[in-house]
Amino acid sequence: MYKFSKQALNISICLSMIFSVFLNSQEVEEVVVTATKQEKSVQDVPVSIEAFTAEDIDKNLIEDFSDLAEVVPGLIVDKAISTGASYSMRGVGSYGVGAAVVASLVTSFNGHSVYASALTDVGFHDLERIEVLKGPQGTLSGRNAVQGLVNLVTARPTGELEGKAELTMGNFNSERLNMVLNVPINERVGMRLATATFKRDGVIDNIHTGNDIDDRDNVAGRLSIDFDISEKTQMELTYDYQKGDDKRQNIGINYCQIDPLFGCSPFTKGVIGQPSHPNGSTSGFFNFAAALNADPTANSYEGVTILNSMDRVNLNRDPDFLQTHEVSQVQINHEINDEYALIVKGTYVVRSYNHLADNDYTVGVQPFPGLFPAGHPASSIPMQWEGCWGGFHNNFCEVTTADRTYEFAYDESETKQGEITLISSLDGPLNFQVGYYYYDNTQRNIYQVQTAAWNLIRDGGAHPYNLPLFGGALTGSGSTDFHIPWALSGFSAAALPALLTGYTTPIPVQGYFNDDHIRIKSKAILGEMYYDISDQTQLTVGIRYSDDVVKDSIFSCLTYTSCNNLSMASRLTSQYVFSPTQVIEADDSTSYKLAVKHDIDDNRMVYASYTTAVKAGGNNPNAQGLPDPYDQEETGVFEIGAKGIFLDGAMLLNAAYFQNKTDGMLISSIVNAGSRNVNTDAEINGLEGNMVLFLSETTSIDVTLLMAESEITNLSLINPVNINNATSRALLPPALGGGLVQRLGAGGVLTVGNTDAGLIYKFAGFMCLVPFNPFAPGGCPNPGIPVDVSGNKLPQSPELSYSIGLNQDFIGENGTTTARLTYRFMDEREGTVYNQPHLKMPEHKFFDATVTYRPNNGNWYVKLEAKNLANDRYIGSWYLASGLQGGNKFATVTEPRTWGLAFGTSF
Structure with a gap:
């Protein structure tokens, strides 16, 4: 790594010498950010930061978080199981799974935290800037950013009557419309209204329903009002609304090589769309317990259509997705006097989310045979019933004749944040800022998996054998409390009267379900002090004290086989009764920052820093409903960097070397019917940099790069699918x-x-x-048997990532055509902590391009844009199911080639 740093320095010197003879007066434009709550150039902030202006966002085709991840080397963003999302930055990610897990990487809206999982499903529009800060940011950021921060800064009213609109139409019948209107109400009040809609046909063909899925139907709106209360006091009001209502995938495909013991072989990747063998999952036994098949080892998925395609699926039902996300924010900026300023900010965020998905990723074609062999009089009884699914949302009823599995995810969240910050601007060498931050999150998160057998077991009255064989005796009795003993008795008619329970299972509990009520409260005192040691050298000392409380009230069951919290009195009601286990994790912590910045001259500086951060502990969800807490996560990052503008302003070159040591990092796996987070230690070292270079007034290149090495230093655990x-x-x-x-x-x-x-x-x-x-x-x-994975690489930690862009202006007599071609590369990376070769994700390579024409005398433009020109498809992330789902390997998939033609105008 140090060798690479030396090589990078040599390369930059060579570039300076080579291009200096060609360069002219074109200069790099510095980006002003508010990462320190004060407006400063990126080049003056001693933090590794990438900032994208509205122009940068447009030319890089950044419409959402997945686009941003392509542009920022080492930033990986993907959907996760249930309602979650996974993030990784600079080789380290938020690996914990569970609604109560505190994120390591914070996503924020104008400086206040918003749900990271929600932002994977909403688009960006009318942004002034995106700021990506690497490493701990807790001494300035209200929400404790342990591994990094992505801040979306919305555009504010301009005070002028003006507006703009852009319509983009492209393949998959996509249509995107963005509009902005600025209205000055009077001299003291300005308003900005921004709207965005995006519709796209599905990019995946469901051959069973005949529909295209993974479409998009998003609508967004934002109202921003700035009010100059006085010469020294300004108020900023922002309301943002986003909604998605479509058939998008959550986790798009599965891989499996069928195995009658494991369900899916844990030794190979397998093919796309192959369901696991029922004997290796819950289905085989419960098909037997439900009297749907006399052989618990039978393959009820025999004969299914295996497509082995990322673009075609075979699902019983199309996915269903609905999310609304709202942010209301007020910020008051008050200049107390020439030396002190006060910022007061409050934010209210609500999210509503639910989705339905086919969880076995196929359509069973083998009718359930029942218990009786061919020729037996009872073998003619049709094994079908009308069952109802869901229970909390996305409820439906359908006739069931063959195996199937559905999943349901639901989330209702409410977050309140308040912050007050005092910032000094003193004439002497000492300045500071100090603040108080309050965070209060209330959330209900539900995840369910329901199979055909579990659906039938819940109520004996629906069983095909109930009337013809038992004269309706099964009516009013159900659940595994009845069916498992009856099955193990050999379905004895003599034992039946003693086994009937007299109660049924509520629809929400007819399988695996996890009903999690979470309350997270955090209070923090934070701030930084800046001391000018000399005219060129500044010392920064930061500190944060946090008091965190995570209250997790969780009710989790695998039908009634592991539902100890549910009393017999509650079962007898045949109604859903929330019966939680409650765990309260209370932590307090102190973290700090020490940094030194030295200005070599007006255009170049070097810095070094050491920053710590602590993430709160929590509780693991599990089907037993037992308390299973995990500890805090403590991070320390040493960073040394340099920033400079060279060649008379024609080249910007920034670089940083970092060492990240994290004790207690969360690593998660799905173990049986729960998510198991364990604490481990890890180290990540890396070098990153970015360069912008003008070769002439009309030609420029930009490069961003990350090299990282990661290592798990202390962890032994059982592989849940290869024990x-x-x-x-x-x-x-x-x-x-x-x-x-x-x-x-x-x-x-x-x-x-x-x-x-x-x-x-x-x-x-x-x-x-x-x-x-x-x-x-x-x-x-x-x-x-636990396996020692110490020395293995962290998942989602590529050793090399970079992006190279070439920009060319063609100046004509009547206008200018600007062309941009971008190549983005991400090295192969591990899919799990076990570093299995068959789960290693391959290199990602993408080409994007834009061509824009703007007339000299006009307020319009046209733009041709294309992403993923080669139409390459890759696995984005692995999510490995437990043995209860047969060890299936679920995967997200990158987007296919998209292109569009845009027309924009302004007034």
Whole structure:
């Protein structure tokens, strides 16, 4: 890494020498940011920061967070399970999973935190600037930014009567319309109204429904009002509304190589659209328990259509997505006198989200056979029923004849933030800013997975056998409390009267569900002091004291098999009764910053800093509803950097080397029916830089780059889908049949299979190294062998990422045509902490281009734009299911090639 730093310096010197003879008076424009709550040039701020003006946003085709991630090397943004999102910056990410997990990377709107997961689904419009700050920012940022901060700065009223509009139409019948109107109400009040709509047909064909899915239907609006209360006091009001209502995918595809023990082989990636073998998931056992199949090892998905395509899927139902996101904000800027200024800000954010998705990623074609062999009089009973799904939202009923699985996610969130900051502007060498910040988040997050068997088990009255075989005796009884004992009795008619429960399962609880009520409160005192050691050298000392409380009231069950919190009295009501486990994690912490900046001259500076940050702990969701807290995450980052403008203003060159050491970093995996976050230690070292170089008045290039090395320094854990760390399957010994799997025990519901590391036992998707019953007290006595992943790379941490842009103006007699071609590269990266070769994500390479014509005497322009010119598709992120879903490998996918023709005008 140090060697690369030396090489980079040599390269910059060579560039200076080579291009100096060609350069003329064209100069780099410095970007002014408010990252320090004061307007300063990026070149004067001793922080690694990338800032994009409105012009930069336009020329880089940044319409949303995924576009921003392409432009900023090392920034990775993707959808995650349920209502979440995953972020990574400079080789380190927010790896924790769970609604109560505090984000490591903060996304903010005019300086106040907004839901990171929400921003993955909303677009950008009418922004003055995007600021991307790397490393801890807690001594200035209200919400504690442990690994970095992305701040969206909205455009303010200009005080002039003016407006602009842009209409873009492109492939997939896309239509994007952005409009802005500035209205001066009077000399003291100005208003700005901005609207944006985006519609696009689906880019994925669902061959079962005949519809295109993964479409977009977004609408957004923003009202901004600036009011000069007096010469010294200004008030800024902002209201922002965004809504999406369409059939977009959450996590788009699955990979699987079918295996009768694991469900999906943990040793290979497999093919797209292959469902897991039911015997390796919950489906096999529960199909048996529901009397849908006499053989719990049967493959109910045999014969399904496997497309192995990123552009075509085979789903029972199209996905359904609905989200609204609102931000209301007021900021008062008051100049107390020439030496002190006061900023008071309050923000209110609400989010409503729900989605429905097909969770098995296929359409079953094998009708359920029932319990009776062909020729038996009862074999003619059609195994179908009308079942109702959902329970909280996206409710529907349908006739079910074959296997299927749906997932439902729901989120209602409300956040209140308040902040007051005092900023000095003294004549002497000492200045400071100090503030108080308050954060209060209330959230309800629900995630459900429901299968055909679970749907039928909930109410015996719907069972196809109820009337013809039992004369309606099953009516009014249901749940696994009834069906599992009945199945294990061999579906004994004699035992039936004693097993009937007299209650059914509420629709929301007819599978796996996690109902999480979260309250997060944070109070902080924060600030920085600036001391001018000399005219060229400044010392910065920052401090933050935080008091965080995370209250997690969680009710999580896998049907009634693990629903200990739900009392018998509640079950007898056959109604949903919220019965939570409550965990309160209270933490306080102090973090600090020490930085030195030295101005070499008016155009060049160097700096060094050491910054710490602490992220609050929390609680893991699990199907047992047991308290399972995790600890705080503590980060320390050393950074040394240089910023400069060279060649008479024609070249901007910034670079920084950083060392990040994090103790207690959260690493998550899906273990059985819950998310398990564990604390580990990690180190990340890297070098980053950006350059803008004018070769002439009409030609320029821009380059941004990140090189990073990451290492997990202390972690051992059980791989939940490969519990004995095997590398391949093996045949069973002759005593166990010599095949791939063998049924054991009463009803044959326990399955054993062999690997090169020994035997594995599986029951209803649960795995163990010895024979077991997951529904008996104690469950599995030997859940697996921990593997030491110390020395492995962090997931989503590419060693090399860069972006190169070439800009050329063609000046004609009547106007100017500006062309831009961009190449963006991201190195291969690990998909999991286990660093499995088959889950390594490949290199990403994208070409984007724009061509814009502006007349000399006109207020309009036309623009041709295209993204992903080569139409390359890549896996964005892996999300590995637990054994209960057969170890399926879910993946997000990058967008296909898109292009459009835009017309814009202003007045």
